[in-house]
Amino acid sequence: MGLHKGCKPNNPNGRPPGKPNRTTEELRGLFQSFIESNIETLQADFDQLEPKDRLSFMERIAKLIIPAPVPELQRLTDDQLNELINKLKNQTDAI
Numbered sequence: 750m751g752l753h754k755g756c757k758p759n760n761p762n763g764r765p766p767g768k769p770n771r772t773t774e775e776l777r778g779l780f781q782s783f784i785e786s787n788i789e790t791l792q793a794d795f796d797q798l799e800p801k802d803r804l805s806f807m808e809r810i811a812k813l814i815i816p817a818p819v820p821e822l823q824r825l826t827d828d829q830l831n832e833l834i835n836k837l838k839n840q841t842d843a844i
Contacts, residue, residue: 784791795803825833 795806798806822830
């Protein structure tokens, strides 16, 4: 029998869903420190890029910083999804 998502066989008190692991947090901190320590050099390098390359850079960075939009159906709770399914079933039955 395979494990399914959310199953914690060896550590029931493990890291909660959505919480980054410690290594990820440490790497983010190191990266942020690097950026802060080198901001002038990074800005000078950015300023030397061609306009199209600056836009490309900004687009790539935005994907890392700004979360992707969540489709509307993924925002719904199970109860809301069930309600929507029932409404659709009733509309289909009425046709």
